[in-house]
Amino acid sequence: MRALDLLAPLFFSRPTASAARAEEELVERLRRGESSAIAEVYDEHYATVRAFARRLTGDDAAAEDLVHDVFVSLPSAAQRFRGESSLKTFLVSIAVNHARHHLRSAARRRAALERLGREPLPDAPNPERDVSRAALARALDRALDQLPVPQRVAFVLCEVEDRSAREAAEIMGVPEATARTRLFHAKQKLRALLEEEESQ
Amino acid sequence: MNDDVLRAATRALREEADASMGRQDETRARVLATLKARRARKLTAIRVMVPLAAVLVGSVAWAEATHRLPDVWYELKHDLGFGRDAEEAPAEVMPNPPAAVPVAKNVKGAAPADVPAEKAEAPAEKAAEPEVPPPSEPQVASVDTVGTPMVAAPRIAAAEPPKPSEKAAEAAEAPAAAPAPRVDTDDALYRAAHQAHFVTRDPAAALAGWDAYLRAAPRGRFAPEAHYNRALCLVRLGRTAEAERTLELFASGSFGGYRKAEAKALLDAMRGPTP
Numbered sequence A: 001m002r003a004l005d006l007l008a009p010l011f012f013s014r015p016t017a018s019a020a021r022a023e024e025e026l027v028e029r030l031r032r033g034e035s036s037a038i039a040e041v042y043d044e045h046y047a048t049v050r051a052f053a054r055r056l057t058g059d060d061a062a063a064e065d066l067v068h069d070v071f072v073s074l075p076s077a078a079q080r081f082r083g084e085s086s087l088k089t090f091l092v093s094i095a096v097n098h099a100r101h102h103l104r105s106a107a108r109r110r111a112a113l114e115r116l117g118r119e120p121l122p123d124a125p126n127p128e129r130d131v132s133r134a135a136l137a138r139a140l141d142r143a144l145d146q147l148p149v150p151q152r153v154a155f156v157l158c159e160v161e162d163r164s165a166r167e168a169a170e171i172m173g174v175p176e177a178t179a180r181t182r183l184f185h186a187k188q189k190l191r192a193l194l195e196e197e198e199s200q
Numbered sequence B: 001m002n003d004d005v006l007r008a009a010t011r012a013l014r015e016e017a018d019a020s021m022g023r024q025d026e027t028r029a030r031v032l033a034t035l036k037a038r039r040a041r042k043l044t045a046i047r048v049m050v051p052l053a054a055v056l057v058g059s060v061a062w063a064e065a066t067h068r069l070p071d072v073w074y075e076l077k078h079d080l081g082f083g084r085d086a087e088e089a090p091a092e093v094m095p096n097p098p099a100a101v102p103v104a105k106n107v108k109g110a111a112p113a114d115v116p117a118e119k120a121e122a123p124a125e126k127a128a129e130p131e132v133p134p135p136s137e138p139q140v141a142s143v144d145t146v147g148t149p150m151v152a153a154p155r156i157a158a159a160e161p162p163k164p165s166e167k168a169a170e171a172a173e174a175p176a177a178a179p180a181p182r183v184d185t186d187d188a189l190y191r192a193a194h195q196a197h198f199v200t201r202d203p204a205a206a207l208a209g210w211d212a213y214l215r216a217a218p219r220g221r222f223a224p225e226a227h228y229n230r231a232l233c234l235v236r237l238g239r240t241a242e243a244e245r246t247l248e249l250f251a252s253g254s255f256g257g258y259r260k261a262e263a264k265a266l267l268d269a270m271r272g273p274t275p
Helices: A001-032 A035-057 A058-072 A074-080 A088-118 A128-145 A149-160 A165-172 A176-199 B003-017 B024-065 B071-082 B083-089 B122-127 B155-161 B165-173 B182-199 B203-216 B221-234 B240-251 B260-271
Strands: none
Touching: A001 A035, A001 A074, A035 A058, A035 A074, A035 A088, A035 A149, A035 B003, A035 B024, A058 A074, A058 B024, A074 A088, A088 A128, A088 A149, A088 A165, A128 A149, A128 A176, A128 B003, A149 A165, A149 A176, A149 B003, A165 A176, A176 B003, B071 B203, B083 B155, B182 B203, B182 B221, B203 B221, B221 B240, B221 B260, B240 B260
16 A cells, blocks of 8 residues: 555656646747647637636627737736646636726627617527526626626636635735635625615 | 525526637637737838848947047047047057158158258148137038138137146146046146147147147047147148148048048148149
């Protein structure tokens, strides 16, 4: 048993070490601005970045724009990548840094659509359930639009994406306690806003 | 109750986001096109900016070497202490003449070495040597005709009362020993040389004065003027071969347009009419 404990790192650490080395090489290529490296990272991490962008902005077009900005700025952002987090986490942190402008434009678009009464309704096999779900999601989006960006990011990372406070803090580049405080205030405000909307 | 609503809304938001279809290929193409365009812009900027920068640097270096930049440039450079190292080195521009200089046979206007100084002064006065002091700012000086340059008296010379030639010689002997700042030392040397040249009219003392000034500030503000006045002193002392060498530099435009016409006229007068 003891021998197995001693031998285990030899067998199990190799793939991790080689993966880390491969990521280092990839990051090095990103720093040089190689298109093939950017394409490689894009293919691997598009789904993650896009899902976060969509959940954060609540808008398909804004999410795609945010994804575009993240990967376009990747060569310059890679210069400050120190390997302390995974590349996936680093990409989400870039998205957080670029989110402000896209959040504003998504909120504007949402407000304009609501004014025009042209909110698209989903066509699905269970329309009733889907309509109520979409209405709930839109209500939360509207409430999120009224939060400060840091609180909104904290809420999406911790509650919608189910990340830990430590991970959210790493992505936002703040202490864990700050992330928890932001989440607390975000939830408090959202509750109040949703209650207000429900009463109307 | 609110917690339930918030939780349900969060779940709904997550499901809505997951249900939305991404445009992966479209965005990928956009990303790569943007990166390509950015790289092309960068390359274009390099292709334009590098030659422009090279031309600019080359032009400035050439203008600096040929003293074509505005005086304020040299003054600023001098005040800031740039190029001090060059000034510390001994003046190589005008090497000291040998003790006995043979007089060129074709020099008709200039007197040989044993001729009195008054006679040797003749071509200089006839052609170019003005009675007024030379300009203090060489680049500003404008020449009306060959023999009568339209120049203003140097400010330094006008402000200074006349001093005896011994003082000039003393100042010329010990330029570096003075504890005063470098600029003051240079100015003192210039004033001493100017005094000996234009006030006491002692060519030997003036020559020593100009040499001392040029040793102290080979690229100083008044260096071109000092070289020219030094050549006049050489003419007066009968050392025409050395004088010609210096005047040739002015006539060929090595100092820009400064004293070009006077130097040409003086050289013509020294050499006499060409057959």
